[in-house]
Amino acid sequence: MSEQDKTIKDPSGKILSLVSHKLKTPLSIINGYSEAILSQAGKEKFSPFAAKALEEINKQGLKMAELVDKLLTYNKVSRMSVKELKREAVPLKALAKECASAAIAKDDDSVAVSSAEPTAKRGTYIEIDCSESLTIQADREILKAMLEEMLDNAIKFNNKMEKIIKVQGANHGDSISISVRDYGAGIRPQDVPHIFDPFYQVDDYFTGQINGWGLGLAMIKRGAELHGGTVNVVSDRGLGSIFTITLPIQ
DSSP states (O other), X not given: XXXXXXXXXXXXXXXXHHHHHHHHHHHHHHHHHHHHHHTTTTTSOOOHHHXXXXXXXXXXXXXXXXXXXXXXXXXXXXXXXXXXXXXXXXXXXXXXXXXXXXXXXXXXXXXXXXXXXXXXXXXEEEEXXXXXXXXXXXXXXXXHHHHHHHHHHHHHTOOOSEEEEEEEEEEOSSEEEEEEEEXXXXXXXTTGGGTTSTTOXXXXXXXXXXXXXXXXXXXXXXXXXXXXXXXXXXXXXXXXXXXXXXXXXX
């Protein structure tokens, strides 16, 4: 059996799945009702405290729902086999634009998706350099989750006022690569060998202030392996990182 055919032997997988599913229903109710109440803010007379509390409940509920979704995605991908992949022709530039828009929608400081050099000094900018005709045979849902995670990380681990992120797709003849480059904090050399391990979080950010389980990069690695590919990182502390997924052309 090849390496990519092996599902991850994670004895906690069933527990993760159970916990995430059990959390999803009550969170959906909390978020649904809080949004419904907030929508009545113009008709009802809420005190400033009540209005602020409702907004915070809804905000934190949405964050928790996103965490649960990430847990479900990791659990699905980690337990998947190659035979379960649903390969199709995926246009990379269109996918990159979709993922960039999703990342921007989740980030309060994000303001633009552009193909030109940004001039503003505050906000998050995602530039996409990829041919419109570049496609790859892959499981679109998994590839989308991988790229979204890379963009989310590029935004989260960057505390600069102006965040510039560059996405590049390239055809190398026998493989296609998708790179996400940021100019954020970078990764310490001693952390690099471990960042693709499940639940590993860099100490600098293990404060509860950064949303995440430490499962995103493990999910990306597994997704690349399922497609017969790889993921690697080049990082300079203080200068940023480049994460690259390389998948073979079928």
